[in-house]
Amino acid sequence: MAIGERYEGIVSAACSVIARRGYHQASTREIARAAGLSLAGLYHYVGEKDELLFLVLDRSLDRLLGDLDRNVAEARTPEDRLLALIRTHLEFGFHHAHALRIINRDHELLPEPRRAEIAAKRQAYLQRGQAVLRALDRHGRTDPELFSATNLLLGMLNGIAIRPFLRSAADARALAAEVGGLFLHGFLAASARAGCRAAPALGRPA
Amino acid sequence: MAIGERYEGIVSAACSVIARRGYHQASTREIARAAGLSLAGLYHYVGEKDELLFLVLDRSLDRLLGDLDRNVAEARTPEDRLLALIRTHLEFGFHHAHALRIINRDHELLPEPRRAEIAAKRQAYLQRGQAVLRALDRHGRTDPELFSATNLLLGMLNGIAIRPFLRSAADARALAAEVGGLFLHGFLAASARAGCRAAPALGRPA
């Protein structure tokens, strides 16, 4: 077995066990068993349990950010960049469901200073989304408004990326188109600041 | 101290501690301390730790469903019913942030059979949302499409209800109007089934 291969096996075992049981319920013994090592053998490779969670989070966020930057860079229009972001997130949720689950559920459980390092990468992801929306804005939205809109979008994506909606890669792409259409129309049309009540062109006169 | 008052104090102490620390990290000793009892005193009122989580979830979901039904019944149009749902959810998130956090984060941790009982109430809430969207649909969406749209909407709401966006009740109302406008435009305008690419009236000719 090549060196480092064991290490990869440990990280992926930790990802699987932590995703299924939650970080604090995932015992080091169970992770060691999933990785095919004894408990002491696991501690030969990692210093403490926190390091396992950090490894999973750090690698997953790096991959997600890499996918996002690659896919957004290929898009030519602001609309396509939004659709690329949505598609990237949903495809990541399909291909790495365990990792996304941990990112959204267990990211607060890390002790400092590793928690800050992960939080920075999460914020970097949020800012990518905010930049995409800013380029798309027609209403002169302020930064706080764009920030909350970004959270709305990511909330939508995470709400469906976790649950078993995505059974195939085609599902992910179709759902991306659906979410893209819905959010794009709403974001472009809605006047965000005023408490506008309903769509004016509803065919229902007051 | 009136009878039952202690019980209420225990439930609210459990809600606070579980929300802050997570269910499995919230020890029965800490909950007892927060309720002003000894550990054994807590067990005089509660059979096991699971019961504490169940009590918090059950009461919170009852209150959320009650609020929703009351507010939706007051609305006269399908659009207003959607806005009432959004406002109800965000106001619940503001007034009972601890409870909503537990509902969204710890609802899977209950053992059977209580887990099924809570899941039924969660599904009842989802179906309320699905019914509101069905009445609003113009595109003849199928039930699975309405189901995923409901999850999109609730994902948006939970994404912002958790984080410290809501600093005041006025914030909750303003954000409800913003979310309502955004989602309503998107839901009414988007053609959900086809993979429509971008808004056609963007002023950008292909």
Add this chain to the structure above:
DNA sequence: AGCCCGACCGAACGATCGTTCAGACGGAGG
């Protein structure tokens, strides 16, 4: 051959967990 060192294991450490039990306290009912 002798040696070293990374890989790995069995067994144990102290801490904390959920839960239980025998009993103390105090007021109500006889």
Add this chain to the structure above:
DNA sequence: CCTCCGTCTGAACGATCGTTCGGTCGGGCT
């Protein structure tokens, strides 16, 4: 007065947790 019962407690139980330590094994180097 005594007794009963609901309320509440200190102290402990066994289980499981994260972590550590002493030691074994085997292949590469000299």
